[in-house]
Amino acid sequence: MENVKQNNSRNALLFIIGLGIIIGVIVPIVPQLVWAVSHRWAFPDLLPEAMSGRAWKYIANPNSKVLSATLNSLVIAICVTVISILVGVPAGKALGMYKFKAKGAIELIILSPSIIPPLAVTMGMQVIFIRMGLSDTIFGVILVHLIPTIPYMTVSMAGVFANYDPAYEEQARSLGAGTVKTFFLITLPTIFPGIVTGAMFAFLISWGQYILTIIIGGGRVITLPLLLFSFASSGDFTLTSALSIIFLLPSIIILVITSKYLSGQSSGMGGFGNI
Amino acid sequence: MTNISLRNLTKVYEGTKEPAVENFNLEIEPGELVAFLGPSGCGKTTTLKMIAGLHSVTGGDVLFNGERVNDIKPENREVVMVYQNYLLFPYMNIAENVGFGLKMRHVPKDEIARRVDEILKLVKLEGYGPRKPNQMSGGQKQRVALARALIIRPKILLLDEPLSNLDAHLRDEMRELILTIHKEFDVTTVFVTHDQEEAVLLADRIALIFEGKLQQFSRSEDFYERPASKRIADFFGNANYIAGEKKDNKVATALGTFAVREDLKVPDGRVTLIIRPESIELGKNGENSFETKIARRIYMGTYIRYRIDMDGAFWDVVGDPHYNVDYDEDKTAGFTLPKNKIWLLEGDK
Numbered sequence A: 001m002e003n004v005k006q007n008n009s010r011n012a013l014l015f016i017i018g019l020g021i022i023i024g025v026i027v028p029i030v031p032q033l034v035w036a037v038s039h040r041w042a043f044p045d046l047l048p049e050a051m052s053g054r055a056w057k058y059i060a061n062p063n064s065k066v067l068s069a070t071l072n073s074l075v076i077a078i079c080v081t082v083i084s085i086l087v088g089v090p091a092g093k094a095l096g097m098y099k100f101k102a103k104g105a106i107e108l109i110i111l112s113p114s115i116i117p118p119l120a121v122t123m124g125m126q127v128i129f130i131r132m133g134l135s136d137t138i139f140g141v142i143l144v145h146l147i148p149t150i151p152y153m154t155v156s157m158a159g160v161f162a163n164y165d166p167a168y169e170e171q172a173r174s175l176g177a178g179t180v181k182t183f184f185l186i187t188l189p190t191i192f193p194g195i196v197t198g199a200m201f202a203f204l205i206s207w208g209q210y211i212l213t214i215i216i217g218g219g220r221v222i223t224l225p226l227l228l229f230s231f232a233s234s235g236d237f238t239l240t241s242a243l244s245i246i247f248l249l250p251s252i253i254i255l256v257i258t259s260k261y262l263s264g265q266s267s268g269m270g271g272f273g274n275i
Numbered sequence B: 001m002t003n004i005s006l007r008n009l010t011k012v013y014e015g016t017k018e019p020a021v022e023n024f025n026l027e028i029e030p031g032e033l034v035a036f037l038g039p040s041g042c043g044k045t046t047t048l049k050m051i052a053g054l055h056s057v058t059g060g061d062v063l064f065n066g067e068r069v070n071d072i073k074p075e076n077r078e079v080v081m082v083y084q085n086y087l088l089f090p091y092m093n094i095a096e097n098v099g100f101g102l103k104m105r106h107v108p109k110d111e112i113a114r115r116v117d118e119i120l121k122l123v124k125l126e127g128y129g130p131r132k133p134n135q136m137s138g139g140q141k142q143r144v145a146l147a148r149a150l151i152i153r154p155k156i157l158l159l160d161e162p163l164s165n166l167d168a169h170l171r172d173e174m175r176e177l178i179l180t181i182h183k184e185f186d187v188t189t190v191f192v193t194h195d196q197e198e199a200v201l202l203a204d205r206i207a208l209i210f211e212g213k214l215q216q217f218s219r220s221e222d223f224y225e226r227p228a229s230k231r232i233a234d235f236f237g238n239a240n241y242i243a244g245e246k247k248d249n250k251v252a253t254a255l256g257t258f259a260v261r262e263d264l265k266v267p268d269g270r271v272t273l274i275i276r277p278e279s280i281e282l283g284k285n286g287e288n289s290f291e292t293k294i295a296r297r298i299y300m301g302t303y304i305r306y307r308i309d310m311d312g313a314f315w316d317v318v319g320d321p322h323y324n325v326d327y328d329e330d331k332t333a334g335f336t337l338p339k340n341k342i343w344l345l346e347g348d349k
């Protein structure tokens, strides 16, 4: 009896949360979906006067910059994600699992970019980047996107490793697994959910970055948010809506993946399993 | 079968000054079941991990059958350690967990399946193969961990506190299982415990460890009858002490002179006389008897316990379980210290 009651209240809670997500996330997208395929949509009308594929034709046109901006965004976000993983995983392991001298100071240094507004840091960096010839380049934009993503990745991996019991690795070794097999069969599956979550958010941080990109990219490195912003200020709702849909796509994909992935038992021995 | 020798084995953890394990010397016979016994933090796990190769040694050697294995990696030692908290790999099912060691040894799949079934039967978990670890109880997990270790037929089995996470009933069962397994597999086994009763019940010999130092390594009877120090005597049940002066197999104390066995290898001079509460006889039975006051009479249900006044100190005496003799509090009564139950330590501190 007790159990049934608990289940009921839990289901109700889940329902309310689900409803909240639908209202907060999905409803605002609906008008955009409509806008993206409409010709004209005046205020009191419930539906647009006429439909049109104009926006999508424009987007598909190779001269429109949309494809190249999307590609830029994608390349930058992927590079940023990969570098964040490569730096964040070992750094998170060190912070989460080991005690060492000056750990507090190092923690502070890693976290400082996310405490100080990135804009302030970037203004200063721009000068240096110009001198080094890094401003106005994709490489420079990638570097500057790392300012918010590396601390994020490091802190979230530190959380994963703080819950991680290295005795699992010892157990595997004593059962006959060498270091390589131990890493792939034991360590990786354990921390993988943590890496995936961290990586997805690092990707999104980079993907949505506007200010850092425009300062360091100097208007030459055009990414999707930059394009979106210029269309939005030009007042072309149809095109803006179509672009926002492309812009939203990764977030939606990631939302679906995370909700599936993190609600299961896949969080393994450490990671989010204990949180 | 494998013998284990520890020679001057020492471990100092990085960043610490005090050694966690200091100058261990120990010979474990092939097929022996040995307990590492000691209070929390005394270095039991550290020693196990050095035998398993999971921790490097700071000094000294680990030898298997006379061969130094210090530099052999854990995966090549054929030594399996079973942890107190089971450490079943959560994303593998029970069969995959148990078969892990065989998979690492590239045993063909169908043979792994057959041997997994076989060993699950042995630990009474037939048919549990497809379950996930989080669907198992603590006792079941412990048996899976044991099966996972035994399936590779290790040279040495190391069990770190195998019983301490189990409730009393399961503990009895697990104890039986460990004994059965030890017999069946003939594997040299070391298990860790801080429960002296458990060590006595299971082990052929016990290594008692205090603060990283091996105190005594012997059969459990010796800890009761021939403890190497007061502290050891106290760790194994109750003990009564009185200081005295030994001369020619006699010890003169404040309460009289007691005769002791001739074969005690303690030189004449200041000594501490030790006797267990249950070894003291009620009544004056000839040699080594004396009279003293009963300070307290404590009814224990199955027997009576007396506290007797020994020149300012108090001794415990286990009374007659049949109540044929029953002394009253504050009365004087006679007691006898049987000569062959008296043990002596050098010095009177």
Ligand SMILES: Nc1ncnc2c1ncn2[C@@H]1O[C@H](COP(=O)(O)OP(=O)(O)OP(=O)(O)O)[C@@H](O)[C@H]1O
Pocket (backbone or CB within 6 Å): B013, B014, B016, B020, B038, B039, B040, B041, B042, B043, B044, B045, B046, B047, B194
């Ligand atoms: N990785 C480590 N780094 C530093 N010190 C350690 C480490 N592991 C253990 N120690 C210290 O070494 C000593 C012995 O630890 P060990 O784990 O061997 O004790 P134990 O006898 O197994 O205790 P318990 O019964 O609590 O498990 C303790 O003082 C402990 O704090």
Ligand SMILES: [Mg+2]
Pocket (backbone or CB within 6 Å): B044, B045, B046, B160
């Ligand atoms: Mg321990």
